[in-house]
Amino acid sequence: MSELHVHNSFTRQKEKFTSITPGYAGLYVCGPTVSGESHLGHSRPYITFDVVQRYLRHLGYKVRYVRNITDAGHFEEEGREAIDKVGEKAKLEKMEPMEMVQKYTNLFHHAFRLFNCEDPAIEPTATGHIVEQINMIEDIISKGYAYEVNGSVYFDVKKYAASYPYGKLSGRVLEDQLETTRELDGQDEKRNKADFALWKNAPPEHIMRWKSPWGEGFPGWHIECSAMSSKYLGETFDIHGGGMDLQFPHHESEIAQSTIAHGHAPVNYWMHNNMITINGKKMGKSYNNVIKLSELFSGNHPLLEQAYHPMVVRFYILQTHYRSTLDFSNEALQASERAFRRLWEAYAILQKLAHSGNTDAEDTELDQKVITWCNECADFMNDDLNTAKVLANLFELAPVINGMKGGQVSIEALSADTFALLKNTFKTYLEDILGMQPLQAEQSGKLDSVLSLLIEIRTDAKKRKDFATSDQIRNKLAETGVQLKDEKDGTVSYTIE
């Protein structure tokens, strides 16, 4: 595939991607609700769409990536509700929503920078767009598709479904929704059970509240994304992303609201990532099986055998296609860690290799294979972002690179052009598009010189065949996490864990 195709959840088909404005792409991704700490499951969408965003830019699009922060609504923080149940509490004893929102927003940003996810161009907050949300609700009411009851406003789904394909995105049948027996908040106020809130009246004790034409209240969950995406990306934009679990009701509701407000569907391509599971079950708050990111990075969780570096997690996620479920296990993460170390080491070696400039390949068969492996990466990305296949090809190339270092393969086996292509492919795909970084930061010069000294002493010992001393140095260093390697050419290299 020479052009980007993506799986559109709305049509359930792979479609060629064509942006609305040539050269520009608008991407909206549902961001975090900052009432708690992010967990492993959350890493999937933000890493997935970070790659989407990077790839679009690689293709030459100027991308506006918008990802919201949900900081309004009916909040709880680990059992602490955003409702002051005891009215007499002193100010500092009460939960201050802004304090909680700030705390978890900071944690979120910190974690995803460790994942090397690029910051969105715009990261709008729901509380910062109350006016836009109210305007949109008024618009929907004026068009006759929403109604007010006791200070709350609901969207009239039944009326909408009469003229529009409600349920298409999530494969839902309205009749089923109307018959649901669930007891939901505000159910008796709604004309139909399938109706959803655009605005909720705030009871007196509710802390988060804003003035509106319908009294004091707070916005419904779905309206923020519609209001903010249209504000920053336009009434119709290119790609809307998020987890599969948001298809219904969140995204379905977004489509309905925006369709009424703007007269047409809001999004051209809906993309949904699949879930991360643990023991076969979705990792989620309500299942009580989450591993928080801070726990994952520190290894401090009963289910974790060790700490996992953010890059290992990123690699592990990208080794699987984004629309497949991905099951967590220590074994899988550990396999990813080894694999990633090996791949990155090959990349590091490649950067140090230099080609003589020969225009002819000494091994045309290998040369051709390398060209194919490199060029296929673009096809794989274009085929609905098949990062798993891209990585597979990079792994095909790793033995070629390692062989060049080990002497099993001549660098001139490849033509100068192919060698340049090889270098460029690794840089472009591994670093720029998949967004991978080395596991350890650059070492300090001081550590470097200390190790050089030890290596020198050890080399002397080896010359005298004093293997007891040389092995002692190597073993003691290994205990502290520094692995010495005697290279073929007599030099010594090291890696630090």
Added chain:
RNA sequence: GGUCGGAUGGCCGAGUGGCUAGGCUCAGCUCUGCAAAAGCUGCUACAGCGGUUCGAAUCCGCUUUCGACCUCCA
């Protein structure tokens, strides 16, 4: 209950009607003072039962089984 999606080798995971990804593990070999790393070689799977086809893991049907959504959820 309704809707949808899976079931791939020891493990994780791509994938397509025929040319049998990739990673990790494991075994053997090469290199090496010994290691480590690296290279080479080996391990050949697609839940079950039918059907379509010259040919199916890949298409169709049924069965078993797991999961997601239907409520806040990435």
